[in-house]
Amino acid sequence: MxxxxxxxxxxxxxxxxxxxxxxxxxxxxxxxxxxxxxxxxxxxxxxxxxxxxxxxxxxxxxxxxxxxxxxxxxxxxxxxxxxxxxxxxxxxxxxxxxxxxxxxxxxxxxxxxxxxxxxxxxxxQSRRFDSDFLTVKKVLADGYLGRLVDLEVHMDHYRPNDGLQNGSSIDGALYDHGVHLIDQVVSLFGKPKAATYDLRSARILDSQVTDQIEVNLFYDKAFKATVQTTEVAAIQYPKWQLCGTKGTFIKYQVDEQENDLKTGILPGEPGFGLDVPQNYGKLVYFNQSGDRIEKYIPSVSGDYGRIYDNIFDTLTTGSKKLVSDEQMLTVMQLLDVGQQHISPHTEFFS
Known part of the structure; x- marks a missing residue:
């Protein structure tokens, strides 16, 4: 205990x-x-x-x-x-x-x-157990997409009147929603070779608190991951879009855990956090025979509580912790350098 x-x-x-x-x-x-x-x-x-x-x-x-x-x-x-x-x-x-x-x-x-x-x-970093992220991991592990070329992940809302006039960098979108998405990318692909940053205050133009970000993370083999958040998206953009040499995967809907928690539906109750079939992600790929295959991928169930399972195992059996020191420092470095310079700008990493 x-x-x-x-x-x-x-x-x-x-x-x-x-x-x-x-x-x-x-x-x-x-x-x-x-x-x-x-x-x-x-x-x-x-x-x-x-x-x-x-x-x-x-x-x-x-x-x-x-x-x-x-x-x-x-x-x-x-x-x-x-x-x-x-x-x-x-x-x-x-x-x-x-x-x-x-x-x-x-x-x-x-x-x-x-x-x-x-x-x-x-x-x-509980969003490593988002349903949509776990589904993306499964699609990648199953090899449907071939060599990955582009990945986009969004966390968008329509909150045009909720901007902050005053605050510091830690109050901005990069340190808020951005940290989740960058951590997800780093957990999959590690430290990038370079990153470009577009950080803006879109709702209150003279605010120092950025609320719209786009961060492009560049890796070997012509792969780029894009992290983007906005608070002025009145029409939903795909949460995930992945393009590879053999196929594409797109998922619009976000993990349902947060929505359920906000409405009082709790973990352990029937249906908690589950996607309905019409919200599954769409996969289009070409098989070894060159046939074009289209199908919907059932969403992997998310569970933020699994981070506690990992912590318990780490503390009691010495198993590997979910977020390594290298990963947490990489994420913090990406956040830190992003807000040190006037945007847009590019950073290179050794």
């Missing part, structure tokens, strides 16, 4: 973490939850207190609790680095929501500190 503590008890903790953890209480015990506003979520707090969870406002309660094995940091993005650093220095295993830090140097400091103290550090 792993004793787990949470720093933060807001929407993200109650929507994207605890509903999945409730299905895994044979492996995890929620020992402590730190929140600056006790009683703000009175019903949820009372429910966890009834199971023995201790609520308080001071992170030192976690630092000084020798029974806490793992801490999950679910706080505003700008606070991630300092909180994670404090916990790692205290010898705690730490999972931190994305982005794990505000820049590459901070991320490297955290990684070095975790390795020095022989504890686990990992960003909560």
């Amino acid at each position: 792993i004793n787990i503590a949470y720093v933060g008890f807001g929407k993200s903790t109650n929507r994207y973490h605890l509903p999945y953890l409730k299905l895994r209480l044979d492996h995890f015990n929620v020992r402590r939850i730190i929140t600056p506003t006790l009683g703000k979520r009175a019903v949820e707090q009372a429910a966890w207190e009834a199971t023995g969870t201790i609520f308080s406002t001071d992170i030192e309660d976690i630092v000084n609790d020798d029974k806490v094995d793992l801490v999950v940091v679910v706080t505003p993005s700008a606070s991630h680095y300092q909180i994670a650093k404090t916990l790692l220095a205290a010898g705690k295993n730490v999972i931190v929501d994305k982005p794990m830090a505000t820049n590459y140097d901070e991320a490297k400091t955290l990684v070095n500190l975790a390795n020095k103290n022989n504890v686990l550090l990992m960003p909560y």
